[in-house]
Amino acid sequence: MFLKGRVWKYDQQVRATDIVPSRYDFLKLTDWTECSTHVLEDLDPGFRTAVRPGDLIVGGIGFGAGHAHYYQQAFEGPRWLGVGGFLAESFDPIFLPSALGAGMPCWTVPGILGIVNHGDEVECDLATGTIKNFSTATTTRVRPLAREAIEVLEAGGLDQLTLRKLGLAATA
Amino acid sequence: MKMTMSHKILSAATGKEVSPGDVINAPVSGVAVHDSAPLGIFDTHPDLRVWDPSKIVICYDHFSRTKMAEYHGRFRAFIREQGIPPENVFTTGRQGLSHQVPGEEGFVLPGTVYAVFDTQGATLAALNCFAFTSLWTTPSTMALGTALLVVPEVVDIELTGQLPPGLTSKDLTFHLQAILGEQLAGHVVEFRGSGIASLSIDQRLGVSNAANNIGVLTMIFPGDEILEEYLRPRVRAPYEFVSADPGATYAWTASIRLDDVPPLVCGPHDIDLIRPLDEVLGLPVDAAFLGSCSAGRLEDLALAASVIGDRTIDPSVRLIVTPISTEVMRKATEQGIIASLTAAGAVVTPAGCGACYYANASPLLLDDGERCISSSVSNAPGRMGSKTAEIYLSNPAVVAASALEGRIADPGPYLTGVKSLMKKAS
Numbered sequence: 346m347f348l349k350g351r352v353w354k355y356d357q358q359v360r361a362t363d364i365v366p367s368r369y370d371f372l373k374l375t376d377w378t379e380c381s382t383h384v385l386e387d388l389d390p391g392f393r394t395a396v397r398p399g400d401l402i403v404g405g406i407g408f409g410a411g412h413a414h415y416y417q418q419a420f421e422g423p424r425w426l427g428v429g430g431f432l433a434e435s436f437d438p439i440f441l442p443s444a445l446g447a448g449m450p451c452w453t454v455p456g457i458l459g460i461v462n463h464g465d466e467v468e469c470d471l472a473t474g475t476i477k478n479f480s481t482a483t484t485t486r487v488r489p490l491a492r493e494a495i496e497v498l499e500a501g502g503l504d505q506l507t508l509r510k511l512g513l514a515a516t517a
Numbered sequence: 518m519k520m521t522m523s524h525k526i527l528s529a530a531t532g533k534e535v536s537p538g539d540v541i542n543a544p545v546s547g548v549a550v551h552d553s554a555p556l557g558i559f560d561t562h563p564d565l566r567v568w569d570p571s572k573i574v575i576c577y578d579h580f581s582r583t584k585m586a587e588y589h590g591r592f593r594a595f596i597r598e599q600g601i602p603p604e605n606v607f608t609t610g611r612q613g614l615s616h617q618v619p620g621e622e623g624f625v626l627p628g629t630v631y632a633v634f635d636t637q638g639a640t641l642a643a644l645n646c647f648a649f650t651s652l653w654t655t656p657s658t659m660a661l662g663t664a665l666l667v668v669p670e671v672v673d674i675e676l677t678g679q680l681p682p683g684l685t686s687k688d689l690t691f692h693l694q695a696i697l698g699e700q701l702a703g704h705v706v707e708f709r710g711s712g713i714a715s716l717s718i719d720q721r722l723g724v725s726n727a728a729n730n731i732g733v734l735t736m737i738f739p740g741d742e743i744l745e746e747y748l749r750p751r752v753r754a755p756y757e758f759v760s761a762d763p764g765a766t767y768a769w770t771a772s773i774r775l776d777d778v779p780p781l782v783c784g785p786h787d788i789d790l791i792r793p794l795d796e797v798l799g800l801p802v803d804a805a806f807l808g809s810c811s812a813g814r815l816e817d818l819a820l821a822a823s824v825i826g827d828r829t830i831d832p833s834v835r836l837i838v839t840p841i842s843t844e845v846m847r848k849a850t851e852q853g854i855i856a857s858l859t860a861a862g863a864v865v866t867p868a869g870c871g872a873c874y875y876a877n878a879s880p881l882l883l884d885d886g887e888r889c890i891s892s893s894v895s896n897a898p899g900r901m902g903s904k905t906a907e908i909y910l911s912n913p914a915v916v917a918a919s920a921l922e923g924r925i926a927d928p929g930p931y932l933t934g935v936k937s938l939m940k941k942a943s
Contacts, residue, residue: 358702367897368904407702410732412788412895413636413652414874435703438734439636442665443653453538453667491540493665503665504558507657513562 346471346495348430348450350399353385353392354463359404359433361411361419361440363388371418380418381425398427401467403457408433409440420444432457432469445494448502454487471495519762521671522737523705526647526759530630537670537768542663546629546646549574550655551615553581553588554634556595557656563598568662570600574624576607576615578869580878613842613868614810616640616648617722621844623751627740628759632658637810637894639728639735643721645744645758649735669705669734670768672697673761676712678776682935683928685820686716686723687812687892687912689773691781694731695791697771704768706736707761712775713738718747719816726811730788730894780938782915782925784896785888785907795939797909797925804889805830805920806881806901807863807913808839809873812892817913818849822857824917824931829862831923836863836916837881839871863920875902883908890919914938 355363365371369383385392385402402423408431409419419440423431430450434457444451452471454460461467465480474489500506508514518534527535530543550573559565567573575596581588589608596606607618616633619625620641627645632638634655641648649666651658658664674697680689693701706728716724721744725736738744740758748756780794807813807821818840830836838858840846846868849855855865864880872881873893883889883902889909891901896908909925915938918928929937 358699362897368899370899406699407732410702412897413650413729414895414897417653436667437732438667438669438703438705439650439652439729441667442651446654446657446665488538491538491667493540493542497665503654503657507660508558508562508565511565511660513565 346498348399348401348469348471350401350429350467351397352401352403352461352463352465352467353389353396354403354458354461355388355405356458357405358407358410359388359402361409361415364419365415365422367415369418377421377425380422384422384426393426396426396428399429400427401429402431403461404431404433405458406433406435408436409444410437413439416440416443420447420449424449434458445497446503448498450498452490456487460485519765521765521767522707522739522759522761523647523669523671525761526628526630527666527668529628535668537668539668541666541668542661543630543666544663545632545658546626547572547574547619547624548632548651548655548659549576549615549619550634551579552577552592553579553584554655556591558660559595559656565660567599567601567659571602571605572662573599573601573659574605574607574615574619575601576618577609577612578614579874580869581876582878583876585878611843613844614870616810617841620644620722621751621842623748623753626752626754626756627748628757630664632664636729637726640722640726640810642728642735642737643718643725644748645738645740647735647737648725650729669703672701672704672706673767673770674706674708675710675770675772676708676775677710677772678712678774679715680775680778681938683914683932683938684778684780685812685817685912685914686720687910688778688781689775690724690727690731691783691791692778693773694727694789695781698731698789700769702732705734708736708738709761710772714741714743715775717816718743719814722814723812723817726894780912780915783910785909786896786898788896794911794915794927798927800888800925802834802890802919802924803887804881804883805834805836805916806872806889806891806893807836807916808841808871809893810841810870811894812913813839813841813845815845815848817892818845818854818858819852821913821917822854824914824928825857825861825921826931827860828921830920833923834920835881836861836920837872837879838863838865839879840868843868872901875900890916890925892916
């Protein structure tokens with residue numbers, strides 16, 4: 346499984362409420378198109394208009410942390426903008442299965458902040474743990490994403506995988 | 518290999534030795550969901566069945582203002598369709614929080630993996646188990662009986678001594694968050710040490726409750742006689758405590774002397790803004806909330822009642838009290854705590870999450886520019902009503918003293934044998 350796009354790197358902990366500020370509470374309003382217009386609104390106001398499909402958000406430790414109330418908007422907002430995945434030094438342990446389960450690639454890569462720069466064009470091979478950086482013409486080997494996680498992503502999310510395991514038809 | 522409690526529990530559940538970073542599908546011993554949890558694939562696939570109806574616990578606790586009829590109807594249908602036993606359903610009249618009631622009712626056993634939809638699901642890890650928040654993966658977990666987890670690294674924290682009078686799990690967890698928060702992110706905490714014996718189960722549940730705020734997956738306590746006594750009349754099956762092997766490998770270790778924990782508050786607007794109580798003393802408050810999964814237990818209500826005594830609250834303050842569960846409501850009534858609080862001018866609501874979240878049915882909603890002192894879990898803007906209202910989080914004694922004075926107050930003068938929660942400058 347491959348991710349290919351430009352890097353939007355933030356050398357800090359990117360919390361769930363940094364991705365979509367808590368003043369926009371989408372818990373009872375699942376309008377992800379509206380939600381996507383607020384992605385990184387405070388941290389990087391230029392992001393929304395410049396992001397391209399496949400681009401990757403890269404952050405430091407504890408990516409996605411915060412009150413879990415805000416997790417869903419933190420992965421649905423970027424997804425609706427076409428963000429291809431999240432890479433981080435480490436992830437919040439509740440955010441990670443939730444985002445991954447929703448089919449959003451989340452890859453823990455210790456040292457990632459030193460491997461890529463803001464704006465680099467990269468290609469990630471999740472299964473082999475290879476990051477090709479076209480901007481710096483370097484290739485870095487890191488720990489692959491676990492097979493169990495790739496299985497979830499390839500199925501289109503945990504719900505789809507669950508239905509398949511139980512022999513039920515996928516959701517249309 | 519010498520193992521931590523977490524790695525023992527997850528290895529036993531999966532039947533293979535797990536290591537940090539592994540992605541696993543861990544068999545769970547049970548799943549608890551509350552009355553506004555999404556049912557996901559169960560809504561789209563009427564032929565889908567839970568893996569074991571006897572292992573599902575449904576707790577009515579949020580009582581969402583807007584969706585109560587709709588959601589509760591959906592849950593009644595789900596319970597019926599799935600054959601979930603009525604004794605597993607804690608509906609109106611038996612209601613309480615989904616991360617409290619499964620413990621009170623003996624569904625949660627030491628040494629097991631227990632999934633809770635709610636964001637504060639780690640609370641139940643105080644009962645020597647791997648309890649965690651399954652959130653959006655919950656429908657899959659209910660269908661398969663397994664949870665998608667990333668095996669975390671474990672931090673060992675030794676607790677010694679005992680908390681000063683008038684301080685609670687609230688101060689201890691703010692202290693942990695303030696001094697270790699960043700380094701703890703993404704880990705699991707396991708406690709050990711002589712200080713644990715000074716913490717009641719109510720306090721331990723309050724400590725583990727803070728896992729999500731601190732950014733850890735769960736915070737597990739070891740078993741001891743106090744837990745044994747709590748579990749004995751409750752558990753529905755035999756169990757064995759799980760303990761870490763001597764010499765187990767931890768990411769790192771720390772030691773905290775409970776006597777050194779200062780009185781702390783958190784906020785406003787930022788869960789990481791932890792400040793000494795004396796920094797905010799005297800700020801006028803419009804509202805005070807005592808309750809939530811963080812501090813709505815019997816000991817919390819008793820502490821607040823002991824601060825209030827036979828006084829009445831400041832007439833400009835609305836004090837709302839919401840016990841965490843029907844069991845706590847019953848015991849607080851039997852012990853005269855509810856009578857003291859209502860005599861003081863508090864409104865006591867049925868058990869539930871209450872004013873902690875604005876969409877719940879509660880008489881407390883904050884207006885623009887108001888300030889509230891609350892024992893609950895979140896101070897995010899808009900969490901209890903207006904986005905411009907300020908929420909300060911504190912322990913129940915501070916909530917009670919502030920309600921008496923109409924401003925954030927030191928409960929020390931109201932507690933027998935305590936002059937001030939603030940230690941004298943040496």
